[in-house]
Amino acid sequence: MNVLLLGGTAEARELARLLHADGIAVVTSLAGTVTNPHLPEGTTRVGGFGGADGLTDYLRGHHVDAVIDATHPFAERISASAADACGRTGVPLLRLTRPSWAVHSDAASWHWADSIDQAREIAGGLGNRVFLAIGRQSLGEFTDWGDRFVLARVIDPPDIAIPASWTVLRARGPFRIDDELDLLRRYGIDVLVTKDAGGPTDAKLAAASELEVPVVMLRRPAPPDRVRLVTYVADVMVWVKGLRVGVAGQRRRSR
Ligand SMILES: NC(=O)c1ccc[n+]([C@@H]2O[C@H](COP(=O)([O-])OP(=O)(O)OC[C@H]3O[C@@H](n4cnc5c(N)ncnc54)[C@H](OP(=O)(O)O)[C@@H]3O)[C@@H](O)[C@H]2O)c1
Known part of the structure; x- marks a missing residue:
């Protein structure tokens, strides 16, 4: 077979x-x-x-x-x-x-977005120091945010021009909660944008919850x-x- x-x-x-x-x-x-x-x-x-x-x-x-x-x-x-x-x-x-993380115990406290555009709009109103954990391919939708701090975590380097106000962090998960807490604190993150990748646990979500950092969660495509x-x-x-x-x-x- x-x-x-x-x-x-x-x-x-x-x-x-x-x-x-x-x-x-x-x-x-x-x-x-x-x-x-x-x-x-x-x-x-x-x-x-x-x-x-x-x-x-x-x-x-x-x-x-x-x-x-x-x-x-x-x-x-x-x-x-x-x-x-x-x-x-x-x-x-x-x-x-x-x-899906729709059943996560914190799901009701997150800001759910149906599209990248909506995620951008919601996150833009929530903070000025944004952690983008959405993968490399969607970063281009945010690059006109040259007026705020963005921490973009990616596996491979982005193939687009990145604003001077951003920090690109190359790393591959899984990550530990202590490291995620340290990251959010070190960069003074005030909003996390991520997508409903799902799975058993996720350290960045646990860290955001502990530090009361709002989470913008991109809904999955059907x-x-x-x-x-x-x-x-x-x-x-x-x-x-x-x-x-x-x-x-x-x-x-x-x-
Ligand atoms: N999107 C994410 O957030 C994410 C996160 C982690 C891992 N990944 C993995 O990364 C790969 C690409 O993701 P994507 O979001 O770019 O997918 P996508 O938008 O659905 O795929 C774009 C194109 O890449 C090719 N492709 C994708 N996955 C393939 C596979 N497993 N084997 C052969 N060709 C494949 C196909 O090319 P053709 O049309 O020429 O066949 C497809 O049309 C996927 O395999 C996915 O499992 C994605």
């Missing part, structure tokens, strides 16, 4: 490990946007497919039996491509998306229609094992 795993997350790496250990042929696909990514176990391919058409060709050309979309909840385009390509080819697709969703790695394993039985039976019958 050939599984294509769309990755770029810790959950995808965990899945690759489990599938590999179970003897299932899995290829993890990475976008190639991060230098020195954490590589999963097993085979990896890197780079875009060329939209839904390219992914459709890949699924057919590589006899893929199942696709697991374990990309980040904000990776909208690849998820849409996967839904489209799997719809066209009939290859089963499962979307793994971490539990997943593609008609795609089966699960929130835990264990659910994916159950799905794959069920499919494996079907694929093995099909292969026996076609012999």
Whole structure:
């Protein structure tokens, strides 16, 4: 059974490990946007497919039996491509998306934003020393904030001009609460802008809560229609094992 795993997350790496250990042929696909990514176990391919058409060709050309979309909840385009390509080819697709922070105990105290524009507007009214923890790709939406202090945390350096009033901090999580507290204090942060990446715990949110720093939380995009969703790695394993039985039976019958 050939599984294509769309990755770029810790959950995808965990899945690759489990599938590999179970003897299932899995290829993890990475976008190639991060230098020195954490590589999963097993085979990896890197780079875009060329939209839904390219992914459709890949699924057919590589006899893929199942696709697991374990990309980040904000990776909208690849998820849409996967839904489209799997719809066209009939290859089963499962979307793994971490539990949202909408159920976090502090969620009601956050300022929820439906778009980057709205997040910007809300944050602009809350403080002048902003911690942007939204990834590299959305920084451009804030660069006219040359009149305030911005701490932008990114994995790779931004490829856009950054205002002189900003500090860019290159770091890769997970982070410890003590370090996050130290960071917020050291830079005198008075508003945190982040996105609903979800997951078990998040140190920056805990630190913001402790220091009573307001949080602007960017809401997740809606997943593609008609795609089966699960929130835990264990659910994916159950799905794959069920499919494996079907694929093995099909292969026996076609012999
Ligand atoms: N967005 C985030 O906040 C975030 C955070 C952490 C990790 N990531 C990871 O970083 C990657 C890129 O995120 P993004 O927000 O730029 O996604 P995106 O907007 O959905 O993807 C942009 C393009 O990158 C290619 N791509 C994305 N993920 C891919 C994958 N796993 N394998 C092959 N091609 C992929 C696709 O190119 P083609 O159209 O040419 O196929 C896609 O159209 C994702 O794999 C995601 O899991 C994203």
